[in-house]
Amino acid sequence: MSNTFTKNILCIGAGYVGGPTMAVIAEHCPEYRVTVADINAQRIEAWNSDELPIYEPGLKELVLRNRGKNLFYTTDIPSAVREADIIFVSVNTPTKTFGSGAGKASDLQFLERTARQIVECSESGKIVVEKSTLPVRTAQALSRVLQANTKGLKFRIVSNPEFLAEGTAIHDLESPDRVLIGGTSDEGGQAAVEEIAEIYTHWVQKDKIITTSLWSSELTKLVANAFLAQRISSINSISALCEKTGADVDQVSQAIGLDQRIGAKFLRAGIGFGGSCFKKDILNLVYLCEHYGLNEVAQYWESVVNINDYQARRFVEKMVDAMFNTVTDKRIAILGFAFKANTGDTRETPALAVCQQLLAEKANLAICDPKALVNAKNDLCDALGNVEFTADPYQACKGAHAVVILTDWPEFQTLDYQRILDNLQKPAFLFDGRNCLNHEALFQMGYNVFPIGKPAQAHFAP
Numbered sequence: 001m002s003n004t005f006t007k008n009i010l011c012i013g014a015g016y017v018g019g020p021t022m023a024v025i026a027e028h029c030p031e032y033r034v035t036v037a038d039i040n041a042q043r044i045e046a047w048n049s050d051e052l053p054i055y056e057p058g059l060k061e062l063v064l065r066n067r068g069k070n071l072f073y074t075t076d077i078p079s080a081v082r083e084a085d086i087i088f089v090s091v092n093t094p095t096k097t098f099g100s101g102a103g104k105a106s107d108l109q110f111l112e113r114t115a116r117q118i119v120e121c122s123e124s125g126k127i128v129v130e131k132s133t134l135p136v137r138t139a140q141a142l143s144r145v146l147q148a149n150t151k152g153l154k155f156r157i158v159s160n161p162e163f164l165a166e167g168t169a170i171h172d173l174e175s176p177d178r179v180l181i182g183g184t185s186d187e188g189g190q191a192a193v194e195e196i197a198e199i200y201t202h203w204v205q206k207d208k209i210i211t212t213s214l215w216s217s218e219l220t221k222l223v224a225n226a227f228l229a230q231r232i233s234s235i236n237s238i239s240a241l242c243e244k245t246g247a248d249v250d251q252v253s254q255a256i257g258l259d260q261r262i263g264a265k266f267l268r269a270g271i272g273f274g275g276s277c278f279k280k281d282i283l284n285l286v287y288l289c290e291h292y293g294l295n296e297v298a299q300y301w302e303s304v305v306n307i308n309d310y311q312a313r314r315f316v317e318k319m320v321d322a323m324f325n326t327v328t329d330k331r332i333a334i335l336g337f338a339f340k341a342n343t344g345d346t347r348e349t350p351a352l353a354v355c356q357q358l359l360a361e362k363a364n365l366a367i368c369d370p371k372a373l374v375n376a377k378n379d380l381c382d383a384l385g386n387v388e389f390t391a392d393p394y395q396a397c398k399g400a401h402a403v404v405i406l407t408d409w410p411e412f413q414t415l416d417y418q419r420i421l422d423n424l425q426k427p428a429f430l431f432d433g434r435n436c437l438n439h440e441a442l443f444q445m446g447y448n449v450f451p452i453g454k455p456a457q458a459h460f461a462p
Contacts (some may be wrong), residue, residue, distance in 0.1 A: 004032035004308045004365065005031060005032060005070065006031045006032065007031070007032045007033070007085050007086065007173075008031075008032070008033045008035070008083050008084045008085045008086070009022070009025065009032050009033065009034045009035070009084065009085070009088070009091075009199070009252045010036075010037060010080050010081065010083075010084035010086070010087045010088065010385050011034075011035070011037070011087075011088040012037050012038070012077060012080075012081075012087060012088070012089050012090065012091060012114055012118075012457075013035045013036075013037075013038060013088075013089065013091040013092070013131075013132070014036045014037070014038035014040070014043050014044060014047055014053070014073065015032070015038075015043075015054070015090065015092070016054055016056075016091045016164075016166060016169070016276065017131055017132070017162050017164065017284050018038075018088065018090035018131065019036060019047065019052075019053075019054060020054075020056055020164065020169045020170060020173060021088070021090070021131065021162065021164075021173060022034050022061055022071065022088075023059060023063050023066065023071065023170075023231070024062065024173040024203075025199060026062075026066040026069075026070050026071035026168065026175060027062050027065070027066055028202040028203040029070075029199060029202050030069070030070055030108035031070075032070060032199075033070055033072070034066075034070055034071050034072070035071075035072045035073070035074060035080050035083075035084070036071075036072070036073050036074075037073075037074050037075065037076070037077045037081075037170075038073075038075065038077075039075065039077065039450060041075050041244055044074060044300070047063070047073040048067070048073050050064075051095075051196065053449070054343075054344065054345070055148045055342075055343060055344045055371050056166070056167070056169045056170055056226040056342075056343065057167070057168070057169055057170065057171075057342055058170035058311075059169070060276070062170065062359045063248075067313060069271045070204070074104075077117060077121070078117070078120075078122075080122040081117065081118055081121035081122055081126075082121055082122065082123055083125070084430050085126065086126065086127045086129060086132045086195070086196070086199075087126050087127070087128050087129065088129045088160070089111065089114055089115075089128060089129065089130060089131055089132060089373065090131040090132055091110040091111055091114050091132055092110050092132070093106045093107065093108060093110065093111060093280075094106070094107050094280065095107065095279075095283055095284070095369075096211070101287050103283065103285040104284065104286050104287035104290075105278070106138075106284050106287075108138065108141070111132060111142065112140070112141075112142075112423045114179075115128075115142050115145040115146055116145060118146065118155075119145065119146055119148075119149045119151075119153075119409075122149075122151070122153055122155075123151075124153065125153045125154040125155055125156075126153075126155055126156075126283070127155075127156045127157075127158060127192045127195060127264070128146060128155055128156070128157050128158070129157075129158045129159075129160045129196060129357060130142070130157065130159045130160065130161070130218070131160060131161070131162060138218060139157045139159060139218065142157055143155070143157050145411050151353045154188070156182075156183070156184075156188055156189060156191075156192035157183075157214070157374055158178050158181060158182065158183050158189075158192050158193055158196050158214075159180075159181070159182035159183070159214050159217035159218050160179070160181050160196055160217070161180055161217060161218070161220065161221035162221075163176065163177065163178070163180075163221070163224060163461025165340060166340060166343040166345050167340055167342030167343045168342070170340050173404060174203065175205060176208060177208070177355055178208050178209070178210050179197075179204055179209045179210065180202045180210050180212065180217050180220060180221075181196050181209065181210070181211050181217065182211070182212045182213055182214045182215070182216060182217025182218065183211070183213075183214060184213075184214060185213065191302050193211050195350065197209050197211065200399060204462050207383055212414060221281070222281045222282075222284055222285045222288075223285070225277050225278050225281040225282070226281060226282050226285050226301055226304070228266050228278070229273050229278040229279075229281075229282055229304050229305075229308070229347075230301075231265075231266040231267060232266055232268075232270075232272070232273045232308070233272075233273075233303075233304045233305075233307035233308055233311075234307075235249065235253055235266075235267045235268070235269050235453075236269055236271070236272060236307060236308070236311045236364045236452075238252060238253075238453070239269035239311075239452050240311075240453070241313060242453040242454065243452075243453060243454070243455070244319075246455050247453075248453070248454050248455075249269045249452065249453025249454060250269070250435060250453070250454070252453075253268065253269065254268040257369045268434075268435065269309075269325065269435060269453040270408075270433055270434045270435065270452055271311055271312050271315050271349075271350045271351070271354060271406060271433040271434070271450045271452070272308040272309075272311040272312050272347040272353075273308055273339075273346065273348075273350070274339025274340070274344065274346075274349040274350050274351075275339045275340070275345060275347060275348055275349075276347040279305055279308070280348075281304075282301055282302070282304055282305055282414065283305065285301050285435065286298045286301050286302045286305075289301065294460050306429035308350070309353070311350070312350045312353040312354050313353070313357065314362070315354060315431070315433055315452070316354055316357040316358060318431070318450060319358070319402065319404070319429075319431055319450070321334075322429060322431075322450055322456070322458075323401065323402060323406075323429060323450070327358060327361045327362070327363040327401070327402075328361065328362040328363070329362060329363075329364065330363055330364065330400075330401040330402070330425075331363075331365075331366060331399055331400040331401055331425075332358055332363045332364065332365050332366070332400060332401065332404060333393075333396040333397040333400040333402065333403045333404065334351065334355060334365055334366065334367040334368065334396070334403065334404050334406055335368050335369075335393055335396065335397075335403065335406065335407070335409075335412050336351060336368075336369055336375070336405060336406040336407025336408070336409055336412065336434075337349060337351045337352075337367055337369040337372045337375070337376040337379075337406065337407065338351075338353075338369055338371060338372035338375075338407050338409075339351070339407070340407065340408075341407055341409045341410065342349075342371075342372065342409075343372075343407050344369075344371035344372045344374070344375060345372070345375070346372050346375040346376060346379055349372075349379075350406070350433075351376075351406040351407065352379050352380070354404070354406060354433070355367070355380065355382065355383075355387075356380075359383055359384065359385040359387070362384070362385065363383070364385070364386040364387075364388075364389040365386070365387045365388065366387075366389075366390060366395070366396040366397070366400065367380075367387065367388065367389050367390070367392065367396065367407070368390050368392065368395075368396040369391075369407065370391070370409055370411055372407075373389050373390075375389060376389060377389055392434060393411070393412065393415055393420075394415075394416075394419065394420065394423075397420045397423060398423045399423065399424075399425065400424055400425065401424070401425045401429065402428075402429035402430065402431060403424070403428075403429070403430045403431070403433045404430075404431045404433065405430075405431070405433050405436060405437065406433050406434070407434065408434035408436040412436070412437075413436055413437060417437075417442060417445060417447070421445055421446055421447060427460065428446060428447050428448065429447070429448050429450070429451050430442055430447045430448070430450070431450045432449065432450070432451045432452065433452060434452075435451050435452050435453070435454070439451055439454070439457055440457070442457075443457035443459075446459070447459070460461045
């Protein structure tokens with residue numbers, strides 16, 4: 001290790017968690033050498049370029065400021081492992097698509113491979129930090145792989161789950177609500193916890209650094225995402241009732257959010273949640289509950305995912321019904337494909353479900369998104385039907401029968417909707433899947449407006 005650095009930190013996995021986390025650590029810990037390693041050479045090449053592989057506000061500035069100084073990117077994982085004192089493991093843990101637990105359990109093959117690689121390449125003991133989202137008691141399996149080495153090396157396992165929201169990841173890392181660190185209760189385990197805590201004390205107040213057991217830390221990550229997703233599904237379920245009764249879901253959510261016991265966050269109705277974590281973590285929780293015979297608990301959490309799927313399906317059914325029971329050969333302008341604004345991530349985006357259902361109805365789609373077009377093309381590469389991709393929202397809307405808002409990008413809220421209206425087929429339909437536009441103004445302009453959880457505003461009897 002270079003004499004200019006007091007500690008070598010390695011992160012295996014250069015994705016949405018590892019990349020931003022290491023950039024922030026490098027920013028605040030100039031005395032540490034921070035290395036991000038990944039087997040994907042194209043991804044590492046992008047991290048070493050001016051076009052990073054992921055988009056997060058503020059991330060590029062951090063990377064450019066520290067890259068080559070104390071922040072490095074490499075595909076040489078064996079060398080990076082040998083030199084590291086602390087290894088953060090941030091590899092993909094997708095939902096299994098085969099075998100036992102398929103569709104619910106986490107696929108831990110990449111985690112196990114990484115653990116075996118750490119053992120193979122290490123010449124000294126390490127602290128290994130679980131950064132990936134994992135089922136409770138994964139640390140036990142990880143420990144067995146690491147401690148089974150024949151080199152006499154001692155590894156300490158620490159759980160340090162991330163609580164980042166895409167689109168605000170850098171802010172969440174810079175000013176976290178809490179940093180959770182779990183470890184074993186023995187002296188070595190507690191020393192490892194303290195060493196990881198020392199990293200964060202460079203910029204996080206000590207009272208926000210919480211230490212727990214390994215099992216509590218692992219489970220907390222799943223439960224946090226499950227509770228957030230549950231709130232979204234809860235308000236979305238109420239949005240369906242609002243549309244039937246004439247109530248306004250925004251007024252309902254505002255009123256209940258003023259109750260301090262409930263709070264206002266995650267009570268915005270829309271087409272549903274997406275991203276890499278919510279659905280995966282809930283299904284993982286469902287699998288764990290089923291494994292331990294807690295079937296009623298499993299059914300409760302599975303219903304959160306079911307409501308999410310229902311909301312996207314209901315949205316398309318409303319579109320078809322409003323457009324005279326057919327969208328066949330009609331051009332539909334899709335504004336937004338990322339699962340949320342300020343990210344290019346399309347994993348589990350509800351926009352994909354909406355687009356697939358519209359294509360099944362034989363619609364022609366014109367998709368526009370400021371940051372997610374490349375991912376959208378990949379997601380729909382096997383789609384049957386006519387799909388056009390464009391960065392120009394006015395081009396997407398030209399000649400369309402309907403405009404559909406699926407991501408609440410700020411850019412879409414300031415478009416010239418009169419210009420768009422002038423180039424739409426009539427009657428002109430607008431379906432706001434994020435309730436982010438001024439519906440009354442659009443209606444007065446001449447649109448037939450169909451929001452989520454609110455009465456439609458149409459110039460004919462819907």
